[in-house]
């Protein structure tokens with residue numbers, strides 16, 4: 133913020149300066165590669181901001197924020213500063229913080245990978261505890277038989293989506309369900325005194341509930357996306373700018389709640405895993421055109437049925453839209469998968485483990 137023209141390497145070099153500075157004794161305690169990792173992450177936030185400005189991306193440009201220690205503290209180690217024990221059920225941190233050895237609880241078998249595949253370890257604090265995330269260099273390819281099926285998806289508010297075959301998936305609306313208790317906790321929190329124990333307690337309760345909602349949301353997105361991708365050879369969806377739509381406040385909550393963008397990220401991810409083509413098409417006229425004769429049939433949001441005066445084709449509005457979306461996708465073959473952020477980085481959130489076998493048996497010792 134204070135110096136112009138600072139680049140990635142200046143940030144890297146500054147790590148050593150900070151480590152030598154007695155004002156921040158904790159910097160020298162942190163493993164040197166972890167220091168570098170944190171400089172890299174800071175730089176990626178700055179670079180993304182510059183990039184958004186350069187491309188004059190509409191809306192907010194994402195000015196880098198300082199991390200909130202209380203709620204978003206995390207540290208990222210690279211290949212040293214930590215060690216897995218032989219049975220890979222304990223992790224020991226070996227840098228100057230002397231954090232010690234921790235038992236790992238989880239459903240993933242770390243024996244499945246070679247040690248050299250472990251590229252990074254992130255320790256992340258969530259409202260309900262500390263998590264170790266292992267970034268593993270492994271190409272995930274899963275086999276699937278071609279089904280010969282294609283699908284167009286029209287996402288909505290009352291229904292999560294309607295596809296080009298007329299199938300619908302209901303919207304679980306997790307947030308709405310938890311809304312009452314969220315509100316109650318929020319009210320309770322605002323009545324507590326600042327920096328009191330009570331405040332800490334209620335802040336944590338609220339954070340846990342938010343965490344629960346976001347996990348339910350992700351779980352739903354992952355499972356639905358996996359199912360859609362696995363059973364089709366081509367998946368087409370609209371290239372929606374959710375950021376712009378959330379500006380409409382009547383729809384805002386429902387739109388964020390159904391978490392289309394999360395769903396889409398996972399569709400694109402599973403597309404890579406299963407080798408299925410995913411296409412995002414521009415959302416213009418998908419609901420207005422007739423999917424049978426192609427003529428424009430104007431309708432408002434409240435018109436739920438598409439009735440074509442030109443050819444007499446009658447179909448549910450969303451079903452008609454989904455067919456148009458599929459049609460667009462088939463005609464723009466070659467223009468494949470858009471992914472605005474470049475690399476898919478879903479490991480911060482982590483995929484929902486397939487089984488929950490070891491849950492319930494967990495008992496914290498220390």
Ligand SMILES: [Zn+2]
Nearest residue numbers: 422425440443
């Ligand atoms: Zn028609």
